[in-house]
Amino acid sequence: MARPRRNTNPAMSYLEIDHVDVSFGPISDRTHVLSDIHLSVEENEFVAVIGFSGAGKSTLMSLLCGLQKPTKGEVRMDGNIIKEPGPDLGMMFQNYSLLPWLTVNENIRLAVKTVFPKLSKKEITEKIAHYVEMVKLSHAGDKLPHELSGGMRQRASLARTLSLDPKVLLLDEPLSALDALTRSELQEQILNIWEKEKRTVVMITNDVDEAVLMADRIVPLTMGPSATLADAYPVNMARPRDHHTLNDHPEFKRLKTEITSYMMGLNKEARAISKDVVPMPNVRPKDFSPPTAAPRLKNKVSQPTSAA
């Protein structure tokens, strides 16, 4: 198995996590969520971070958008340390986080008005219409979030994030709460938008297919606690990638098998660790128990092994 090259030249990259540790709790009982994380993302690159549930993916995302401060190390964008969240770092949350008392249009209006206070009323309305159109929600602009389906809510959330005109788009498992059909539709929409308006994207996912379909580079996150980023897999496939013919693409097959078996290995390793460890009175066993992978991921994982 050819191991991909580790990115060793971080000084030049656009978005950068520089040897970061994140831990919680008092010193006597510290939980190390992430340790020695190192990631460099080039401008307009689409990076997917793949990992099991509970590995610390969302913590990694909070780190990138400034909601979480690193215990050690630095997170930089364009050479500046990220200290607090802001509209430049467009975060799209896992659970939509639309304001439920505002309609889709009003949700976007609030964002646009706050971030671009100098725009005229007409310009704001145009901007809202533009982004709502982009995610194909024009018919539901006046609906409240609870009147929408999960996929529509996620699209509204995407439109709001895009309307901030962020330099970096951070997608925190944007599609994991959706059904398979809506999911593939939205994947294509996100890809289309990204291809039209190039941006730096970091997406977190637990779906290998999704990562291979969308990303330029896939970075696996190892098992928690003390999760870290493993070597990246570059995806050398031409764009636009077609969702339907992708399954027969040799590169796709190779990457999928490789990444899946790597992730499986992680799982085994974690199990082995948990077997060796004798629970101590002061140690919370929960942190050492094998990760409970999402049902979807389990299915994905079992397929190649049965074939082999």
Add this chain to the structure above:
Amino acid sequence: MAKTKDKIKYGLLRLIDLSGFKIFDPPVRLIFGEDPQKQIRDIAKFMVLPIIFLTICIWIWHVVAPTHKTKSGAVPTPKKVLVAYSENSRYGEREQEKVKDFELTGELRIARIAEVEVKLVELEKEAAEKQEVSAKASKEGAAIIQSQIAPLKIQLSQLKGEVKIAKQERKTALETLAAKVAAKEESADAILTLVKQQALTTAAEKERKKTLEAQIKGIRDDPPESIKAAQLAANKVEDEIQHYKKRLDILNGNKEVRKAALLAKVSEAKAELAATADPEVVLAKSKAVLTNSKNADGIEAQKFAPNATIAWQTKRSLATVFVGFFIAAAVAIPLGIMCGLNRIVMACLTPIISIFRPVSPVVWLLIFQIIVGAFFLPDPAKHPLFVTLNSTYWFGWIKNPIAFLNTNPAMIFSACTVAMCALWPALVNTALGVSAIDKDHLNVARVLKLGFWSRLFKIIIPSALPLVFAGLRISLGVGWMVLIAAEALSSSDGLGKFVWDEYQNGSSQSFANIFLACFIVGIIGFFLDRIMIILQKLVSFDDGSATA
């Protein structure tokens, strides 16, 4: 066509859902022909059965109430309460008629006088008839009573005779025995036993006499229903006559008449002023001109002061409760937001909330009477607050819409008590709503870099609104309940005072009036709660998350 029908249907259904009258859902669906069998079943279950149950309750009330005699007469039946309602509304109408009569001018006044006089003649005729009927009924009644009492009276006189004889006999027996004891023929114990025996017999005789007398009195005091009804009818007409006589008085001496009289005095004085040569008369007459024309001007602002009617008391209660409620909301919402935002503020206020929340409204009322009352000393009627609130015009030209409330210190104390008791639920719920805000929404605020005020007004308050309104709803309910007690205790005009006055004056109607007030308070409380439910539903953003 079908589409507009659907639109109307779903519009109606949404309205029903919003107002919380869910039981009207099946009939509406039935009218629009949706699954009639199911709707009829639902109507039977959720409308017909409850109505039957209520009917049974009223029937039990109707049967049981008259059997319980109290100091203020029998417990009123549903019918008596309805009568009390109609009498109270008639009373209210009469007061309104008087107020209008006082304002009438010119032709209208004269026409009205003629009308009233005609009515008076009619009424007097009717009264005579009713009097006659009543007299006849009481004569008949008296005969019935006599016939009932007569045998008892005979019994009584017989008893009296027997007792007299028995007493004489006992006396002789006692004297004989005493003589024997003195002669040492009998022991002293024998006479003691006899005295004891005789005392017991006397007591028994007295008891029998008393029972008979009580029976006679009972029959006399409780005349047959026919007499009562005839008397009541006669009294009613008499009452009406009194009312029309009063109206005649008012019409003959109303605003216009009084003003005309004063103006006449003015012109008379002016004429005399012009004619006289005596300097003293000149002085007196010029003074008379001035005072009379001033009085004539003052009459314009005069109004007939009607007696307290139940409608007016209800309006006053509602005004008081809303004043108290808005004070409570104005204090509780900002404080609650501060508590929810800052845990230090919460820690500071928690002891105050915990200690003062359980304090009884009665205690608050007394405290406010002393503390707030001090601001209105020495003469509350001349205090600027009440002068402003009760003046007919504000700034000389805006008609004061609340002049009719006749605001006084007692009303302010009641409102303060309501505010104090209604404060807590709103405060606690607001604090809860603000502190329980979804973390994702706060993250949105951080990503958008909202400032404190926009974060407060665009994220925190909208998100807390459903719970704020849930708290306000409880507050209004508590306030309305507290108000009635506060009014009764502080003698602030309103439903509470109405109940208290009825309890104190103890006329034949008052017991029924108390029941009536009980229903009015309940029904108003119900509608206040409905209004708050609607408001709460309007501000809540999730489907039915904050319903009753």
